[in-house]
Amino acid sequence: MTKFGELIESPVPTLIDFYSQLNDESDSTHSILRDVAAALGDKARVVKIDVEKNEALANALRIKGNPTFIIYKNGEMKWRQTGLQDANTLISLVEQYT
Template sequence: MNPDFDALIQSEIPIVVDFRKTDCEPCSLLDPVLEQVKHTLEKRIEVVRVDADANPELAHQYRISYFPSLLLFQEGRLLWRQTGLMGKDEIIARILEHIS
């Protein structure tokens, strides 16, 4: 358990967690997409990146084995998860399906 992460995902503001690896090219390709998502949704979400190499226990806890993996949390609940590259519009649509 990671107390900082656990406190973070308790937020009322939805948190998109990007589990990634440093040497993962698709992870790097997702960076500008997530910036566009964050900019489009403004203050409705937060985006947090987690380096799975530096946080292996956390990656294991959430059964992350493919990268990048996106998880959406709100008030401690896992609302959605997706593995692999996605476009901005698809990510936004999935987030909006799960938040009010």
């Protein structure tokens, strides 16, 4: 979790997608996040975290559904939503914190 702490402490907004390979939507989420990352460039970071491989972190954050998106900035959670989101929505949300 130390690396996670370093990740979310950034002054640059960080959009994290907590996903599971077992979820059918994971492929479509991947292409959406690729579009989000391309649109935001270096104004934000986009990170995917597999809940199966990071079970302790997922439990600590009470991740119950996939995908779950969370935006952090300066170590503070700014926004959280479970369920598929479109690229434009995610871009607009992250841009609020740039």
